Amino acid sequence: MGYSSLVAMGLMAACSDDSSNSPKDEISEAIENQEINTNPCIYDGYTAMQGASGETLCLDAEGTLAFWINTDGTYGFPEAAQGATESGTTDPSTTTPDPAAETSPSDPATDPSANDPAESTTPAENTSNFCTTDKALYTVNGISYYKDAEGNLYYFDASCNKTTVTAATPESSSSETISEDPETAASSASQPGLTSSETVTPESSNSNVAPSSSADATANSSASVVTPSNGSVPTISYAANGATVENNNNCVTVTGGEVEITCAGDYDFSGSYSGADAQIRVYSPKSDSGVYLNLRGLTLTNTADAPIYSQMSSKTFVVAKSGTTNTLSDGSTRTKSYTYVNSNNETKVDTTSACIYAKDDLTIKGEGTLIVKGNYNNGIHTSNDLRFRGATTINVTAANNGLKGKGIVDIENGNITIAATNGDGIKSDEGEDAGSIVDNKGIVNIKGGNITITKAGDDGIQAYNYIIVQDSVSEPNIKVTSTGKGIVSDNRVYINAGKIDISSGDDGVHSNLNVYFNGGYTTIAAPKNDGVHADSTLMINDGTIYVTNSYEGLEAWYIKANGGITDVYGTDDAWNAAGGNDGSGNTNQSGQSNWGFGPGGGMGGRMGSSSGFLTITGGVHHAKTGSGDTDGIDSNGELTISGGVVIVECQISGGMGGSFDADGSASLTSKTVLGFSSGSSEKGTNYNVSFTTGSYYGTSNIAFKPTISGRYMVATTGQPAQVSNTSSYQKSVTFPSGSSVYYNE
Template sequence: MLNWKCLGFTSLLSLGLIAACSSDSSTTPKDDAGTISEDLSGNTTNVCVYDGYAAMQGASGETLCLDTEGTLAFWINTDGSYGFPEATPGPTENNSEKPVETSTDVGTTTPSDSTVSADKPAEDSTDSGSANETESCTAEKALYTVNGISYYKEPTGNIYYFDADCNKISLTATVPESSASQPGNSSAAEPTSSESQSPVSSSSNDTPAISSTTVVTPSNGSLPTITYAASGATVENNNNCVTITGGEVVITCAGDYDFSGTYSGADAQIRVYSPKSDSGVYLNLRGLTLTNTADAPIYSQMSSKTFVVAKSGTTNTLSDGSTRTKSYTYVNSNNETKVDTTGACIYAKDDLTIKGEGTLIVKGNYNNGIHTSNDLRFRGTTTINVTAANNGLKGKGIVDIENGNITIAATNGDGIKSDEGEDEGSVVDNKGIVNIKGGNITITKAGDDGIQAYNYIIVQDSVSEPTIKVTSTGKGIVSDNRVYINAGKIDISSGDDGVHSNQNVYFNGGYTTIAAPKNDGVHADSTLMINDGTIYVTNSYEGLEAWYIKANGGITDVYGTDDAWNAAGGNDGSGNTNQGGQSNWGFGPGGGMGGRMGSSSGFLTITGGVHHAKTGSGDTDGIDSNGELTISGGVVIVECQISGGMGGSFDADGSASLTSKTVLGFSSGSSEKGTNYNVSFTTGNYYGTSNIAFKPTISGRYMVATTGQPAQVSNTSSYQKSVTFPSGSSVYYNE
């Protein structure tokens, strides 16, 4: 025997491994993979074979050498060098996308001053796509890391890693015959029953229990393949974790499972009941049409993570029954006996990820389309079409959308929903969140709100620029606490407010178009902060409304049949009296100003940006504050069609200060605030001062300016800058 101090560790290995020492390696022939191709007797072999070692191909071309227990002993790199493992704790789920909670005073605009820029939550840092950064792929601990790639082991003994798209890649080498773990060995360990952990349904009492021992992988290395036909389901390459009764398939351990075929019946169900200590369960859909006439076609009762994968080039359709007659009694990971009824077409109790490059059609005839009691994630470029009697997508903890083409029709509920914390009436850390990082989302119908979250909603472009189109009977985008629009192209048509928060709304980027003819375009019970991006309110009762409105930048183009901008306290406090809004002043859980606001309170401050505000006719105000009004910067154009009443282009119940040089007001009546000039104007000409010029879309005889009497402008070429608003009008100005 040889003491291998020359390789950096002390292990007694057979003489067959002597060639691995550096003094001899230069004279030892190697194949392309860097493995030794001859032993000392001249026989062609792989170095890992000695002393019962098995060779497996690693992710980067290296040869992994495993002992008889399937444990990595060492590896051989492609250049012939050797490496030796050290135990590596696996990554845990990173939920850094949630901004740190802060106080909700008006002056607090940053979720965490120490970690994020003004008014923006920290951008999500998970799921970066690097193969050795597997936070989003699994919460399991890695066995070891080789050349930056983490490897994991299933209860079956299968060793695998994740590629950049979080696809599981299994290693396919065969463990040598020497133990009960060898497939086909009569002494191989078989799954044992555990009555306390056996899931039981009202229609089937024969569900197998979770195995308490290691389950072997079929010797041919193929995945379990389940095929549906008229008679039910059949399985090939069963890994002893698949039990079939007619059309009911129960999976009791982690791993990949392929599904295809067509079946309809009250027993058409894929049910996952896998220990949470296992790695994830992958349900690979390869052309599956599954119609459950009485229940959910996919039900994940327990698992660490369940992945529903629509494979490339396939179309997969899942439909559930319109009623529920079954209940399920099972023991969860806390050893608690639970009774459950499925509430969606795809229904999960634990984390659920939808991914792949194929097409997935989900028909939720009973309640929700896709639902999990924990976190719901979307990865890959899947085309997803969801119809639902209630909510389209619901992740109680989180809905996290990174990619995909998602179309949703929710007859009576919300298009997308995350509501953890709502029942408790307080925010739960990292929960109650809708985080949209990319993809194309179209909500063709929402019987209630389009996108709803209790904690906060963030639209960002950390993966790609998202596009979102919402048509809803209720609000378009709504949160009980906060809404962040940081990026993306958003188009909202809503029966209630377009964007709404019971606390704060932040615009930090993106292009948002809103049509909310009966209510507010954007409404925040506390603060509306506009830092960047474009807001185009094509129609509304009041365009922008909040207790405190502050515009530091961005472009806004707003039309309101009443007020275009309105700073007023309370829940839809000064809005349409036909809104049916809350009657009490105040703010959402953990938010607002912490007190009761009267109808005469409010603050409106403009320090930057380019803004166009237009009103309908009647007792209307262009930019109105029920408290103080300050315009110290930015470009502000107001067209107010007031006819009777008081207010006009600029109105404030408290003090008003209009000092920006680039302010113009056009009105058919005088303005309460600002300097009025009796200057007639028509729609065919530009009017303004040496600092600003605009061609109005209305006619009248009262103008407001801040740098002297305005007049008709015949030539706009002298102005340094210009902006064309989404509605088509252009403003020219000098800074």
């Protein structure tokens, strides 16, 4: 649920297990009917305690925080053990057993850390988190609360002094106070939890509360608690001589073209400037709620360094405001290093390696246009999590990687275009250096938006842990053109939704472990390598896979198709179940064998000739090969087709194999299987039936019009023949390549 700071009349969702009589419902009803008693927590059964920032904490009979009342009359509801987790543990794959039996990964789609603080009122950490290693019970308005052995609630002030929470004043509660508009409530001298002699200052636009009493000042004395003297957002304007600032909140320092920001809040930027000092640098305590860099028509060119450098912050937001175009460019070399003290009181020396460079969480959002020119290395880079929110139009060119979030790259929306000269289009590689997965890191999570990678000197989209494409926000539209692989992970790839178009010099979709197709429409052109390759398991559950050109269409040690539609063309084998990494016998452009050991969690080198399993239980599949010693459906081990619709067109000329081939046992029991070939098939029942491209052929269960001519057919329900009328079949599917199959279940 997360935190909510909601006006009293807009309370949402239930807190208790009894959804028919929840505290939130009772509170709403009591407020609406003005049945407010003298208990500051509105109705009996709750204990009112004075919060560190003036709010009233309402504890139930067990002493657990049920809700709180802010000083402006709004309400907040806690999330259990706030701050204890960063993400959930849902497996983004299906529940189909994985023959590789690896541990299921966490699903970034359930990660509450992916929520934008601008869209959620989850408070940031307070300095109290640095005063103890104990786990906080909950956090309210930036203050973490703990409980001692005697059951007393306490928090730490900014000097790490332990402060025990005391009872709130009941006399101050009134229905007028509860129902007031927040702006009006700010000026009232009678607030819930305050004595009549105290007043409060309302929350500012950047969610930082100014202390209204000496006690509050002690609890909140940090760089994050500063309110502009006139309530306006600081405005920084660039011109030929550098930057100037208006409405300075004592958190902005300007030196020529260099702007340093040391507090949370909103900051507006506009104008144009070029120079070696053209830089916006953020150095804000991590206890802050976040720094918002609002770009309102800014052109900033740093000739020697990065124009935006977030050295330290809780979160930094780069916001391209609606109706504006903003251009950022960095220098092509680096000669400057920065020495600073991080949140762990460690001295660090840093050199910026991107046009927009951040050490902590970074979010790109807004509805304007952002142009990023990474002339030195990466376009946009953070050492932690990189998120994209809003309908921003983003155009990134980079000497190396276009977008890199070492921890996570999480894309919900936006129109993103990337040209990466030498590196990857999108990259997340946490764990790669150590060679082991870091939980909830090393992930690319695409949940919506339009992404076009016009050029990738290496891979299009790369992650060490896993890549997931899903439609939890909107249907993603992804187009990748790469010299290397199109979409690649050292461990897992999940294609659950979206429209994906890949043109790659190496494999189209590749994993050193497993690939799962659970939905979406994926088109792949990988003429020199595999369309889809998994060193371990390729699982097809749903969606459409259209391989227009490849050396081998689908390759993995274990291929299992439970559903979906596949239309695959391979100049060698269309489907190949073979052990090892890229071990189909193909050679790379230098002529060296691809049978070598791959990086990361793969199966190692090519396994023996009996290695491989290929199982089809459902779906509709069309496999076509080029001419030569080719196989349509090939397993270097066992082959089982017990369900689904399978059409094979094999243009074998010499060699052995044909439509269906297996080095181990083969079982073809599905009634909807047809093979067309110019040579006999090693597996399945062969029939000497000539066929041409002008007619349908098949049995009473299935019919297909081949795109090649030949004289050998494979069927599972008797000898096939020419079919003059397809109206008797119950179902039909038209493949992406244009051919149609008719069949009865």
